[in-house]
Amino acid sequence: MSASAASAITLLALAACTPGHDAAAPAAGGAPAAAQVLRRAVDAGGMRSIDPSISTDVPAAHVLDDLFEGLTRLGQDGEPAPGVAERWETSADGRVWTFHLRAARWSNGAAVQAGDFVYAWRRTVDPRTASDYAEALAPVRNALAIAEGRMDVTALGISAPDERTVRIELTAPTPFLLSLLTKSYAYPQYEPALRAHGDDWVRPEFMVNNGAFRLLEYVIGGRVTLVKNDDYWDAAHVRLQRVVYLPLDRAAQTERFFAGDLDFTESFSAEQTAWLRSRLGAQVVSAPYLGNFVLGVNVTRPPFAGNRALRMALTLAVDRETLVRYVRQGLYQPAWTPTPPLPGYRSPVPAWAALPEAARHALARRYYARAGYNAQHPLHVELRYPTDSDNRRTYEAVAAMWRTNLGVVAEPYNEEFRVQLNERHLKQLALFHYAWIGDYPDPLTFLQLFQTGFGYNDGGYSNPRYDALLAAAGSEADATRRLAELSQAEAILNEDVACIPLYYYATRHLIRSYVRGWTSNIQDRNLSQYMYLLRSQAH
Amino acid sequence: MRRTRPGALVAAALLALIVAAALLVPALSPYDYATPVWTKIFSGPSVSGGHLFGTDSLGRDLLVRVMWGCRISLLVGIAASLISVVIGVCWGALAGYAGGRLDGVLMRTVDVLYAVPFIPFVIVLEVAFGRNFLMVFIAIGAVSWLDIARIVRGQTLAICEQEYIEAARALGVRTTTMIRRHVLPNLIGLVAAYATLAIPGVILFEALLSFLGLGVHPPLASLGSLVAEGANEMQANPYLLIIPAAFLATIILCLNRLGDALRDALDPRHEEDGHG
Amino acid sequence: MLRFLLQRLLTAIPTLLVIATLAFVLLHLAPGGPFDSDKVLVPQIQHAIESRYHLDEPLWRQYLRYLGELARGDFGPSFQYRNTSVNELIAQGLPVDAAIGSAALLLALLLGGATGLVAATRPGSWRDQLPMGLAVLGISIPVFVTAPLLILVFAMRLHWLPSGDWVAGSWRHLLLPALALALPYTAYIARIVRAAAIEALGQPYIRTARAKGLPTHVIVLRHALRPTLMPLVSFLGPALAGVLTGSIVVEQVFGLPGIGRLFVTGALNRDYTVVTGVTVLYGALIIGFNLLVDLCYAWLDPRVRART
Secondary structure, three states: OOHHHHHHHHHHHHHHOOOOOOOOOOOOOOOEOOOOEEEEEEEOOOOOOOOOOOOOOHHHHHHHHHHOOOOEEEOOOOOEEEOOEEEEEEOOOOOEEEEEEOOOEOOOOOEOOHHHHHHHHHHHHOHHHOOOOHHHHOOEOOHHHHHOOOOOHHHOOEEEEEOOEEEEEEOOOOOOHHHHOOOHHHOOOOHHHHHHHHHHHHOOOOOOOOOOEEEEEEOOOOOEEEEEOOOOOOHHHOOOOEEEEEEEOHHHHHHHHHHOOOOEOOOOOHHHHHHHHHHHHHHEEEEEEEEEEEEEEOOOOOOOOOOHHHHHHHHHOOOHHHHHHHHOOOOOEEOOOOOOOOOOOOOOOOHHHHOOHHHHHHHHHHHHHHOOOOOOOOOEEEEEEEOOHHHHHHHHHHHHHHHHHHOOEEEEEEEOHHHHHHHHHOOOOOEEEOOEEOOOOOOHHHHHHHOOOOOOOOOOOOOHHHHHHHHHHHOOOOHHHHHHHHHHHHHHHHHHOOEEEEEEEEEEEEEOOOEEOOOOOOOOOOOHHHOEEEOOOOO | OOOOOHHHHHHHHHHHHHHHHHHHHHHHOOOOOOOOOHHHOOOOOOOOOOOOOOEOOOOOEHHHHHHHHHHHHHHHHHHHHHHHHHHHHHHHHHHHHHOHHHHHHHHHHHHHHHOOOHHHHHHHHHHHOOOOHHHHHHHHHHHOOHHHHHHHHHHHHHHHOOHHHHHHHHOOOOHHHHHHHHHHHHHHHHHHHHHHHHHHHHHHHHHHHHHOOOOOOOOOOOHHHHHHHHHHOOOOOOHHHHHHHHHHHHHHHHHHHHHHHHHHHHOOOOOOOOOO | OHHHHHHHHHHHHHHHHHHHHHHHHHHHHOOOOOOOOOOOOOHHHHHHHHHHOOOOOOHHHHHHHHHHHHHOOOOOEOOOOOOOEHHHHHHHHHHHHHHHHHHHHHHHHHHHHHHHHHHHHOOOOHHHHHHHHHHHHHHHOOHHHHHHHHHHHHHHHOOOOOOOOOOOOOHHHHHHHHHHHHHHHHHHHHHHHHHHHHHHHOOHHHHHHHHOOOOHHHHHHHHHHHHHHHHHHHHHHHHHHHHHHHHHHHHHHHOOOOHHHHHHHHHHOOOHHHHHHHHHHHHHHHHHHHHHHHHHHHHHOHHHHHHO
């Protein structure tokens, strides 16, 4: 690893250690402010629905994190912690879990019962609900069969032996189950509210929820206001009285922060990192994020089909340190493999990553020549990417690197996300935007993308050895051995150059120094219930 | 004929200067509009640094990029105006010359199209036909010919009332020949004036599309996309907004001035500043 | 008069039909569908979603269904915002645009009118040339440049006004967006008023008034104002339409929940019903504005009144 990459990582590590961790003990700044109103931005274009069974976008997920609570909730440290369930046990083979509920209440005062979970999960996998997330519950027994209409919803592997016990049966040991349970599709839902109001149950006047806040106002495409829920079981520890969510695009978030109209932004433009740090200091917060920026390669059609040499040449010719340092201003970490760093997981970085730049370029040119291309017959390739100024700079830079290092004629071409997704799924694109945000902190969420027949395998990669290793890991009860098998599988991906990883994402927030109680975490989920404002500077 | 405004000469000279610069600077400059220069990202405008206008987020020379932006914007403006002029003149001349039922149908169509909300329509067109560079001006050109059609029709009516046309008609000259030989030549000055006035509108329209992310593809840039990019960097690097915005404003201003002067000189019916 | 009104209203129907059809056809020609998402759906679920929105029917059936619903004033359910109808979205967004649009037009009329009148009293002096120079500039700088600059100055540097967001009934949240939208129209109006006022002030009866020794502001307000209204009214039709669709940019920059932003995200997400609904609404409003302007014109000008 070169010096520049190392310094980038140090920066990230430093940023992760900046203030905000000490929720329990207010820092020297003084006592909590009297008016506890947090103004949070979320990225614009989301918030399509706040129905937990239906919502899929990140902005809505933040709001839902505040409105609902599953069997587990995301703890302040970013790890799953007891939520509605106060304790649980698991069977020896890891396939049956039993959760014991605490005395939690809905926002209308009714008790949260085991049946509310059963109802909600059945609703999510029911084909009639048409939930995009039915497949997310795939680890639960029969979930997929029900979603495909082959079984009745009552066959789902979740049951309520009594009012305070939830029993979950899984198809395979699922080490990340506790993390899955914190997600929106695993929340309980209050059946009487849904029965009475149908699809309208998510409106402020009808919603019954069990989280730390309740819904006061919901303007479509605009502001969402939450107020503290006094019926929440842990309400004693919730200090914010009100949370205002504002969907804004990236530039507007920064502007509003400077205007003093926001306390917590969702993102800022990577290009402005250095300038923002010079102006805002420690209020600029960044930490590793569970996502990768990868170029997808279609191995089923020319020019990449059966041409590993060409794929090798292209991946070797990308100067990742340069990209991260100059285009992303040191915000992200360079990536040589699809899976971002995860605790306990050994990332199989290919040997060529350590080569000095000149040697790597020379190697790239050798592969390029072996693939049958040269200055007279250069490779012509279109780089399709979804419209976004952040993406644009990266793609322009990669195209320029291929041009200068190999002589490739690469044209960046932006198009709308919807169009591109369609073309990707139909495997019409040779090279495409394949960035991925993990659903749960486990390598599987990234490695699945290259499994034969997997729904999102848009590059058409298929290798029996790879599939066998994933299958072996799937039924492996021992966590260490499982991770080792996944690591072996990932090494095969690198060997075959199944994709071109560029960098791993980082979270990027502007957070006022008087906001406390947040923690940088790899899933970038910050529950408002842990946050509060110090009196000294609050608005 | 009215007096020509002195402002029009200045505008014409300024415009000529910008066009010349847009053609020459990219050819003569040592910098490329597309290739990133990692060590020069966001260097501000300076004479000694070699970048008169500074560099952008990928270290590319802003002067060259702005000049390319002028090329693209002017190209889009002229091409789209030509399209709208061709459609508008044909439509209007035919309506004015033919008169009667055909005139009624043609002009009623124009009335209907006047109610079409243009910005939304061009957005839908852009989305529907992919983000093809050609589509940008075809879309704009296809929706902005209405004014010209109306004006041309009025002029044609006036021309047709003149005696030599009636004489020619009486001699049995064919309609198309009539329009081509007698009507169109009389319209040229007027059409030139309105075409000049249409260009700035089109340029602004393209800039708006670029701002909404529906314009040209990178690494190419139009003034609109440069302004949109600069607006995001407005605080940290204001020159990225101000310089392309100044060029955009100057071009629009000059074209408006020039068009106004041409119209005043060539359109006898036009009242001073009747409407925008 | 009544016949004129009826005639205009009748021609509005085919116009709206054309607009609705154009929007429908174009959108369905566009690649990508409303439910192509990040997540690849199980075919059964994909089918369930499509039949819920009748997307599995042949296109002509969808078209007829759409026209039928349109005739009843129903724009259908939104595709991107689940559980929400387009009518609700419009009902929520339109008041925002109405508030900003009318505030902008009012600002433009007041500022532009005053500037134009002042300039007309002394053509050629600095009181004429300075504001008219500014007006030309105002026409030449697009809204998406002035809007961020207004935020930069008044919200970020001076902290006088909020940088965006929408609070119904709050003039502080209204002012910057309305100003940004008003600037080009202010410039146009100033030019129109100036030209008309200069012409009016050259009329013999004004010279008589001057000879009687009436002060300038009295002459301007009492005698020159009415004739300047005529060209202004004919400008208002396009201006109303422009303010309406121009708010797309202002909404984007200030992050306002109006229908313009709804339209753009709808077009990008293939939200067929939102796009067609908003387009038809825009068309109807433009027709309404033009009619209103014609009525005003008829009322102001006796010659036109006689003809209709």
